[in-house]
Amino acid sequence: MKKYFLHIFLIVFCITGFMLPVSAEWLEDFDGTKGSYADGYAECSMGEWYFVDAMIGALAQDQFLEGEYEDMETGRSARVQDGYVEMNFDKADGAGTVSFYQRTWDGDNPSTWYLDLSTDGGDNWTEVASGDTGPGGVHEHESVEVDETGDIRIRLRADDNDERVNFDRIIITDFVDEDVTLAPTFDPTPGSVFEPFDLTLESDTPDAEIWYTLDGTDPTEEENDPIEYVDPFEISETTTVKAYADAPDMEPSSVVTGEYEFPTDVSDIAELRDYAEEDGYFRLTGEATVTFRGSDRNQRFIQDDTAAMLIDDNNENIPWGEFDKGDVIENLTGSFSPFANMVQFVPASDAPLPSVVGFDEVDPTVVTIQDLLDDHDGDRMLQAMLIRVDDLEYVGGPDDTFEVTSTYTFEDTEENEIQIRLAHDNLDYVGEDVPEGPTNFIGVFSVWHDTMRIIPRNMDELSSISDWSLY
Secondary structure (H helix, E strand, O other), X not given: OOOOOOOOOOOEEOOOOOOOOOOOEEEEOOXXXXXOOOOEXXXXXXXXXXXXXEEEEOOHHHOOOOHHHOOOOOOOXXXXXXXXXXXXXXXXOOEEEEEEEEEEOOOOOOOEEEEEEEOXXXXXXXXXXXXXXXXXXXXXXXXXXXXXXXXXXXXXXXXXXOOOEEEEEEEEEOOOOOOEOOOOEEEOOOEXXXXXXXXXXXXXXXXXXXXXXXXXXXXXXXXXXXXEOOOOEEEOOOEEEEEEXXXXXXXOOOXXXXXXXXXXXXXOHHHHHOOOOOOOOXXXXXXXXXXXXXXXXXXXXXXXXXXXXXXXXXXXOOOOOOOOOOEEEEOEEEEEOOEOOEOEEEEOOOOOOOEEEEEOOOOOEEOOHHHHHHHHHOOOOOXXXXXXXXXXXXXXXXXXXXXXXXXXXXXXXXXOEEXXXXXXXXXXXXXXXXXOOOEEEEEEEEEEOOEEEEEOOOHHHHOOXXXXXXX
């Protein structure tokens, strides 16, 4: 049974599920990117959040999928280890009820969650509710009646016990004051968007007029030329919408803000890699050729004339079987999630799929292991490229065979090492003998921390081949 700690100050924890009438829905589903536990900020659906020992998880264990909640936005959630996530911005119109989903990260032990409230811009925090997390992989819904006026912020914490907790789909309803016009709501919810759409503004107060601006200025100031809302209107580029509502014989609402961010367009992979440490979504508008499609994590490697990239698609945002070796694609949209020193690009779940515009074969770039080591210490522009490395010898035992999830180390004449880590089971050399004697490799290049790795795409690319005219 959950243990809840009730507190005073107009704050009552709602165990029964009863709610006061509400006006507007504020929804945070952590549709952002933050791939590590390092302290830092991330722009999410409703604004910027501060993460302490916390990240935005995009693994299967971070998704809320089961039962009656299958209609939820399931791609990402906040994953908190020993820290917290807190709003780095104010929500106007107070808080009637704060509700959210929580669970123990799948594989960890149950822990305790805490909900804190700030009414002074985050300078001071008050714990308003807490409880036990659900078992690993089982999400539970919490609802806390707050009834606080003015600008508010919330913070969600986890116990300092090395157990990880997921939080998702935070909904904060406005505090209802009968003398004040209810603030406008935005449909669709502000956040990342990938295609032009029509925006609907609405207030639940009868006969309310809505006024808005599209340049981030205050719509209550006449010099900013606010526009009266009449019908839905198109948003086709990154836009900050500010709006308020005003009804007869009532006080006007506070100003609410909706930020709609379209992907940043880049023309080639080299330019795309320049954004590897940036948050947000990016769209590769230029053409790129798929050089390899692996079974593990639905991964693909793509390359153009400037550089290459690993596409890590564990959630299958691109359906399995789409975009195989040789397909030339364009308009790939996603975000970055670096891992173990490897730059990874994760396709966006809601973006249109890339288009196939042709077919091409990419010639491998001839390199030495020392070239790869130098690149790893430099700008890392060889990462994910199709490469050829000659005169390698296996350092393992005779008669070894290639097995999935196993690692095989080879070295060159300078005793520099490179590995084959057999993560993909769709390769035709699974079960075949590891070649002995001098061997020439062709494959896509990856790194694991500071270890150089290559993935040959078939048996022919790891045999002693004297005729390379194919390439």
